[in-house]
Amino acid sequence: MSDYDVIIIGAGPAGMTASIYATRADMKVLMLDRLSPGGQIINTNYIQNYTGVGSINGAELAMKMFEHTQELNVPFDYKTVTSIEDNGTEKIVHCLEEDASYSCRAVIVATGTTPRCLNITGEEQFKANGISWCAICDGAQYRDKDVVVIGGGNSAVEESIFLAGIVKSLTIVTMFDLTADPMACDKLKEFKNVTIYPYQDILDFTGEEKLTGVHFKSTKTGEEKTVSCDGVFEYIGLTPVTGFVKDLGILNKFGYIEVNDRMASNQEGIYGAGDCVTKNLRQVITACSDGAIAAQEAAHYVQNL
Ligand SMILES: Cc1cc2nc3c(=O)[nH]c(=O)nc-3n(C[C@H](O)[C@H](O)[C@H](O)COP(=O)(O)OP(=O)(O)OC[C@H]3O[C@@H](n4cnc5c(N)ncnc54)[C@H](O)[C@@H]3O)c2cc1C
Incomplete structure (x- = not known):
């Protein structure tokens, strides 16, 4: 029994x-x-x-x-x-x-x-309070705001298409080039408010009380950049x-x-x-x-x- x-x-x-x-x-x-x-x-x-x-x-x-x-x-x-x-x-x-x-x-x-997480500085601090893993769920909070999406696969691109219609600016930062479906990539590129930074290593998230930006470095040229934002969506799997x-x-x-x-x-x-x-x-x-x-x-x- x-x-x-x-x-x-x-x-x-x-x-x-x-x-x-x-x-x-x-x-x-x-x-x-x-x-x-x-x-x-x-x-x-x-x-x-x-x-x-x-x-x-x-x-x-x-x-x-x-x-x-x-x-x-x-x-x-x-x-x-x-x-x-x-x-x-x-x-x-x-x-x-x-x-x-x-x-x-x-x-x-x-x-x-x-x-999957990046395990970099600032990630733990801003988890669920600036950094999200679900655009369908949290995207509307960033209406008319500046958002960064990390990742370049199908999820990242599909969710970016959804977000681009809501937010003021959307920046995609990804380790390689976009690897998503070409049709989805083309659709994303039609949005005027989207900027894409391929071949980047994400270094850390910036901000004290509140998330203020994403700091990354080109794997091709070594150039570092910080993009200001109100929210980040991670789609790295x-x-x-x-x-x-x-x-x-x-x-x-x-x-x-x-x-x-x-x-x-x-x-x-x-x-x-x-x-x-x-x-x-x-x-x-x-x-x-x-x-x-x-x-x-x-x-x-x-x-x-
Ligand atoms: C930031 C974020 C926002 C989201 N927003 C939305 C939203 O707005 N709307 C929506 O519909 N969906 C949303 N989702 C997705 C939604 O949360 C998931 O689809 C849903 O929680 C899945 O439910 P689940 O029961 O399958 O798994 P989970 O919710 O992941 O639950 C699994 C449970 O199993 C337990 N567990 C794991 N391993 C073991 C073990 N070995 N022994 C005992 N227990 C174990 C865990 O502790 C956990 O409690 C969001 C997800 C995230 C991450």
């Missing part, structure tokens, strides 16, 4: 939604997170595009989501999961703290991503938080969990949900949707065992 029917790893929007659906499907559920429930939205000033709630502070939305799980008495524990042992119809979830481990019939991995399941054979070459349209991985009883799975749009609403689908599928799987 397993300790739980379903263990949900990660209590972000995907995990919390999964816990609600799994509990309502009469499953014995445990939800684990290494941090406070909420995931990435805790560090976001405003969530702008979650249907029906308008603009809401990220921490407030996280609290509302967690309260919803607690109305259903979902057990939650602070644990860092280090591995999943897959013994067929029983899985063992191993945790760092006190060497705890729990058995269950199905697991939903909803551990999200972390934005995302890293899925999936290292602890790498031995299960469920990840693609970029480290994302490969799932089908029912959020099932290629291992029976192991599901993925939210930002850590292969998908095109990583937002709260899609994370919640994934969580709901994964929980329903996990419940069917457990009921059929």
Whole structure:
């Protein structure tokens, strides 16, 4: 007899939604997170595009989501999961703290991503307060202001096209030339308020109380420059938080969990949900949707065992 029917790893929007659906499907559920429930939205000033709630502070939305799980008495524990042992119809979830481990019939991995960072001076200080990793989310704050986008790949260029229509000036600073889709690059270059600095090393972010600029150096000529700005968006890639399941054979070459349209991985009883799975749009609403689908599928799987 397993300790739980379903263990949900990660209590972000995907995990919390999964816990609600799994509990309502009469499953014995445990939800684990290494941090406070909420995931990435805790560090976001405003969530702008979650249907029906308008603009809401990220921490407030996280609290509302967690309260919803607690109305259903979902057990939650602070644990860092280090591995999943897959013994067929029983899985063992191993945790760092006190060497705890729990058995269950199905697991939903909803551990999200972390934005890749530059790890340079000023980045930590201005994180979520001048430096953002999500233009769809935070772009509107910079209407008629000066913004720098760091990166030159598809995400950087696509998000820059969105930002260029809102902001006063947009400066792209990138390590190489733009590497995005040529059509997207052409579209971006049509904006009169866009300046591009290719082949640059970002040195540091400037400012005391408030972010004031980005300091960089040409890798071709060695010339240094500081561009003044009110906000910075970094698009130098995302890293899925999936290292602890790498031995299960469920990840693609970029480290994302490969799932089908029912959020099932290629291992029976192991599901993925939210930002850590292969998908095109990583937002709260899609994370919640994934969580709901994964929980329903996990419940069917457990009921059929
Ligand atoms: C700055 C910023 C602004 C954003 N703004 C918006 C917005 O306005 N609107 C919008 O829709 N989206 C926004 N997003 C995107 C949104 O935050 C994500 O799409 C959403 O949080 C994904 O939810 P998730 O549950 O999949 O993952 P996450 O929110 O990343 O949650 C994953 C959880 O798993 C936990 N975890 C990870 N590893 C382990 C482990 N080994 N053991 C236990 N727990 C673990 C983490 O602590 C975390 O709590 C924004 C993102 C950022 C970074």
